[in-house]
Amino acid sequence: MQIKETNIDFEVRSLDAMCVNESELVHPWWFNFKYLFAGIVFGIILVKAQVISWFRIQEMFRLQSFHMFGVIGSAVVTGAISVFLIKKLNLKTMYGEEIKFYPKQFSKGQIFGGLLFGFGWALTGACPGPLFAQIGTGATVILVSLFSAVAGTWMYGLLSKRLPH
Amino acid sequence: MEFIFCNGNYFGGIISATVLADPNPVQLNPSLIKELHTYGINNYDHLIPVDVFNWRSLLTIKGFLLMVVGGFLVGFGTRYAGGCTSGHSITGLSNLQWPSLIATVCFMAGGFIMANLILPFILKL
Numbered sequence: 597m598q599i600k601e602t603n604i605d606f607e608v609r610s611l612d613a614m615c616v617n618e619s620e621l622v623h624p625w626w627f628n629f630k631y632l633f634a635g636i637v638f639g640i641i642l643v644k645a646q647v648i649s650w651f652r653i654q655e656m657f658r659l660q661s662f663h664m665f666g667v668i669g670s671a672v673v674t675g676a677i678s679v680f681l682i683k684k685l686n687l688k689t690m691y692g693e694e695i696k697f698y699p700k701q702f703s704k705g706q707i708f709g710g711l712l713f714g715f716g717w718a719l720t721g722a723c724p725g726p727l728f729a730q731i732g733t734g735a736t737v738i739l740v741s742l743f744s745a746v747a748g749t750w751m752y753g754l755l756s757k758r759l760p761h
Numbered sequence: 762m763e764f765i766f767c768n769g770n771y772f773g774g775i776i777s778a779t780v781l782a783d784p785n786p787v788q789l790n791p792s793l794i795k796e797l798h799t800y801g802i803n804n805y806d807h808l809i810p811v812d813v814f815n816w817r818s819l820l821t822i823k824g825f826l827l828m829v830v831g832g833f834l835v836g837f838g839t840r841y842a843g844g845c846t847s848g849h850s851i852t853g854l855s856n857l858q859w860p861s862l863i864a865t866v867c868f869m870a871g872g873f874i875m876a877n878l879i880l881p882f883i884l885k886l
Binding site: 628631632633634635636637638639640641642643644646648649650651652653654655656657658660661668671672674675676678679697699700701702703705706707708709710711712713714715716717718719720721722723724725726727728729730731732733734735736737738740741742743744745746747748749751752753756759 | 765766767768769770771772773774775776777778781783787789790792793797805807808809810811814815816819826827828829830831832833834835836837838839840841842843845846847849850851852853854855856857858859860861863864865866867868869870871872873874875876877879880883
């Protein structure tokens, strides 16, 4: 009997979109400070570029400003050049580990989940990372949105097997 | 690791709001300001409209929909779609992944539908 393997662990797939190059090396705890530093720089850029501004998000979805399209567009161009150079020059991580790119698999989740994400994006004016930065700017009530977002990821975990993919 | 990065994100927000603060209000399209005025949103000093995003309005239907339901959809949609604006729109498109293009188009479509067709009714509540 032939057994067809199907991947129902969608958490693995969600990780594909973010961090496929998880380091397998073991480091002392203070090595993690570099991630804190990168996070701080990213947070400052998110705030200063106003891409986590609820108002800027509303402008974008009403086609009233080029601001967000310019930021996202230049980020994609910079990213594409970086990916090209990493592949072309076979660049390694700072610890000499290989950087691998895995092709993403299509699923209906990208359509249904994408639309739901878009609804949430226009409501809160933030995607997951910016929620943290918004709280940092003093909007403490966004803590509620953050907990609600975490609850949303749990709910997905509960329902994932029953949702169309 | 991601958690430490997100905490850094939070501290980055603090630094931007204190050391690197910009005293000028955000420069917006006049037609958006005019539209938001009709919903009672007049404060542009913060990244979010504090007229509707505050602890007191959390218990109103409007505040609940904006902050609690909005946050929930962000979390649920991100996992369902297998990534967010960073994972799909920026890194995915940079790597020329067509599933990421589909996800990005759907992010934008969802945002357009919400901002133009549904949000006006929520803000009028």
